[in-house]
Amino acid sequence: MKIAISTQGENQSSEVNPRLGRCERFIIHDTDTGKSNVVENGGRLSSSGAGVATAKMLADLGVNAVITGFVGPKAFAALEAAGIKIFIGAQGTVEQSLKLYQDNKLDEAQSANAGAHSGI
Secondary structure (H helix, E strand, O other): OEEEEEEOOOOOOOEEOOEOOOOOEEEEEEOOOOOEEEEEOHHHHOOOOHHHHHHHHHHHOOOOEEEOOEOOHHHHHHHHHOOOEEEOOOOOEHHHHHHHHHOOOOOOOOHHHOOOOOOO
């Protein structure tokens, strides 16, 4: 399973970026191999619809879940349509967020909560 975490840095000790569409990069963690890699978010360069462009990029990368602070309603719908699980309200470091996910301590966001700051 591939998990994308929006980040402000380039490693697991970096802070989670609270934005999905306009974050600079993601750390993609593969739970099967235990390996992580950094991916630049090309979707953030869109003049409009950055969240939707980012959702498409994540879907193209085969991501199964995303952990971030906030997801707007259009990006939420795009992620949901791609079958990507959404965990919002993330804070702290990438490493802390991954640990919470692995310990089943993150709540998956539901359609009714699109754009809300909740989930952890």
